[in-house]
Amino acid sequence: MTTQVLADTLRSRGISPTQQRLAVYSYLLAHRTHPTADTVYQALCRDYPTMSRTTVYNTMRALFRAGLLRIVTIDAEEQHFDADTADHGHFRCTQCGELFDFDLPADTMRQCAPSGFQTDLFDVYATGLCPHCQATH
């Protein structure tokens, strides 16, 4: 995805596409590993020496408000960010700590969402052992 397209995406959501915001957003799009704010910060420090943690957080909030990312709170300690806003669940392995995506059956959201409530966000979290950690057990 070109920078131009990214910039247009941000603009279309009312976010002016600054260098820092583009850097954060494109990092998220390129790394589907559910990074934390600090992980993103550490990675971008190298290329953008003036990048600050606060900017990472500010950008995350802006992207979140614009519906461009999902904040994963399956880990109580720290938030993880995910630029994939399509329907999917998150699995956390209690052994290795890794976060995995998993598919949700079609229409899960519609079936599960409580009636009478206006549901804006929908998250499915599972916790346990990933295949690898089951094996080394």
Add this chain to the structure above:
Amino acid sequence: MTTQVLADTLRSRGISPTQQRLAVYSYLLAHRTHPTADTVYQALCRDYPTMSRTTVYNTMRALFRAGLLRIVTIDAEEQHFDADTADHGHFRCTQCGELFDFDLPADTMRQCAPSGFQTDLFDVYATGLCPHCQATH
């Protein structure tokens, strides 16, 4: 539920039923409002003047490990505790901040859980506007 029954429940899970633990657990059973650690602490302070926040946290961890409660992380700021371990979803209203329970369609968990993973915990979170806050909008 009598104190005796509660004590037996704890004992059967390998948790010795101290005064403090019984107080915390019975508070959770009586108040299905998904309280935070501080809410529980503030409430129990009156009757148990020596109760400490650390004890509340310790007890929550013990109950959680024993499978007697669920830790709700839908609110990134602080954890909420729920003694109802039966299958149900949690809804958070972004306006009033309240947490609501909602029913999940039967077998949701089985249908949604990713294959190949050993799923120990399963949480469904929805966020948006509760019926009341939709009305006052």
Add this chain to the structure above:
DNA sequence: AATAAAATTGTAATCATTACAAAACACCAT
């Protein structure tokens, strides 16, 4: 009662996140 083990408590530390104000930057009209 004496001893050992476990639980509780208060305080201090940790650490992710946010508040804030100063500096840097972008945009626009003149």
Add this chain to the structure above:
DNA sequence: ATGGTGTTTTGTAATGATTACAATTTTATT
């Protein structure tokens, strides 16, 4: 270009939930 205005970024300091820890108290056991 220039100056002015509003936005963005940045570093530091504050916040606040949670945990670490060591001393004290309680509980269980002999």
